[in-house]
Amino acid sequence: MVEMTEYAAGTPSWVDVMTPDLDATKAFYGGLFGWAAETHPEMGNYTNFTLNGKIVCGANPMMSPEQHPAWTTFIATDDADATAQAVRDNGGQVALAPMDVMELGRMAVFADPTGAYFGVWQAGQHTGAQLANEPGAFIWNQLDTRDIAAAKAFYTKVFSWTAEDGTQWQWHLGGRPVGSGMQIDENYSPDVPPNWLTYFAVADSDTTAAKVKELGGSVVMPGMDIEFGRIAVFRDPHGAAFATIQMKQ
Numbered sequence: 194m195v196e197m198t199e200y201a202a203g204t205p206s207w208v209d210v211m212t213p214d215l216d217a218t219k220a221f222y223g224g225l226f227g228w229a230a231e232t233h234p235e236m237g238n239y240t241n242f243t244l245n246g247k248i249v250c251g252a253n254p255m256m257s258p259e260q261h262p263a264w265t266t267f268i269a270t271d272d273a274d275a276t277a278q279a280v281r282d283n284g285g286q287v288a289l290a291p292m293d294v295m296e297l298g299r300m301a302v303f304a305d306p307t308g309a310y311f312g313v314w315q316a317g318q319h320t321g322a323q324l325a326n327e328p329g330a331f332i333w334n335q336l337d338t339r340d341i342a343a344a345k346a347f348y349t350k351v352f353s354w355t356a357e358d359g360t361q362w363q364w365h366l367g368g369r370p371v372g373s374g375m376q377i378d379e380n381y382s383p384d385v386p387p388n389w390l391t392y393f394a395v396a397d398s399d400t401t402a403a404k405v406k407e408l409g410g411s412v413v414m415p416g417m418d419i420e421f422g423r424i425a426v427f428r429d430p431h432g433a434a435f436a437t438i439q440m441k442q
Contacts (some may be wrong), residue, residue, distance in 0.1 A: 195326045196247065199316070200269040203352040203366045205334045206321030207267040207314050208391045209251035210433050211260055215240060218252050221429050224408050225401070226329045226393065236294070247323040249330045262431040265302065266334045266372075266389040267312040268352065269321065273299045276313050279351045280305075284343070294319075305347050307338040309387035326394060332438060333392035336364075336374040337385065344374060390426070391435050398423040398439035 200206035212218040215238060219230045228242035228249065240252040255262070270276045273291040280287060280303045288310060289302035298317035304310050314321060324330040338344045345356045354364040356374065364372040377385060395401045398416045405412065405427045413434060414426035422440040429435065 195324060195330070197323055197325050198320060200321050201366070202269050202271045203354065204269050204371050205266050205331075206269040206316070207250065207312075208264055208322070208331050208334070209253050209267070210262070210264045210429070210435075211253050211255055212262055212431055212433070213255045214431065215252060215254050217430060221408050221410065222252075225404055225410075228329070244324055244329045249322050249324050262429070262433040263310070263388070264391045264433055264435050265310060265312050266391060267300070267314040267321075270313040270315050273301045273313050273315040276351065277301050277303070283347050283350045285347060285351070291315075305336075305338075305387075306343045307340045307347075307387045309336055309338055309344075309389055311389050328394045328396045330394060331391055332394040332440075333436075334372045335390045335392065335436070336372065336387075337377050337381070337390055338374065338387045339377045340387075341374065341376055388434070392424070392438050393435065395437045395439050398425050398437060401425070401437050401439075402427070 222228050222242060228244055230240050230242055232238050232240040238254050241248045242250050277287055277291050284306040286304045288304055291299055291301040293299050296317050297319035299315040300312060302310060302312045326332045336344060348354050349356060354366055356362050356364055362374050363370045402412055402416060402425050409430040411428045413428055416423050416425045422438045424436060424438045426436045
């Protein structure tokens with residue numbers, strides 16, 4: 194069990210899914226990953242998913258028809274307000290201004306200059322996912338974008354990341370990888386928007402794919418072997434995209 198107690202600033206620390214049907218979302222992901230759900234009416238029915246009693250991610254009911262079902266990556270920050278200013282200064286947009294979430298922490302949501310949405314989390318009592326990098330928990334976060342140059346210029350200034358050259362690259366912070374990036378090209382459906390894609394670790398990629406379909410989800414990209422393991426991309430029953438990876442032993 195990889196239990197997390199803190200995240201360095203600039204490291205993805207939390208993911209949650211925006212959903213139009215919270216009960217259906219609980220059923221789908223509970224059946225897929227074995228998550229239990231803790232819903233908080235005092236927080237607008239925000240729900241924490243847990244695995245083995247540890248918080249792994251969240252679900253947020255949609256509040257308006259303008260919102261779309263999607264997973265959001267939240268990146269740890271020591272100062273959400275300073276990050277918001279850095280986003281503005283470097284061509285991004287503030288979708289949700291920094292706000293306190295009771296005593297749990299402070300959050301904000303942004304759009305980068307290429308149109309991909311992401312959030313930041315300034316930890317209070319809630320430091321982020323308590324489990325990561327093991328089956329049933331998030332393990333990786335990937336930016337898919339149509340403008341690599343703009344994305345690199347933006348994130349390297351906002352989070353002090355470095356990036357490798359090419360159409361596929363890794364983001365690095367202090368010499369270690371914290372995420373990756375991919376050019377949206379002809380291999381993607383033309384309706385795919387710029388986005389941050391969440392990867393969850395699984396014990397068996399093909400078994401997970403069969404379970405996704407059984408539970409009403411769909412396969413976007415069937416299982417494919419890469420250097421680090423076997424990956425696949427799916428949509429949940431409401432259309433939110435996510436990925437899985439079965440790591441090589």
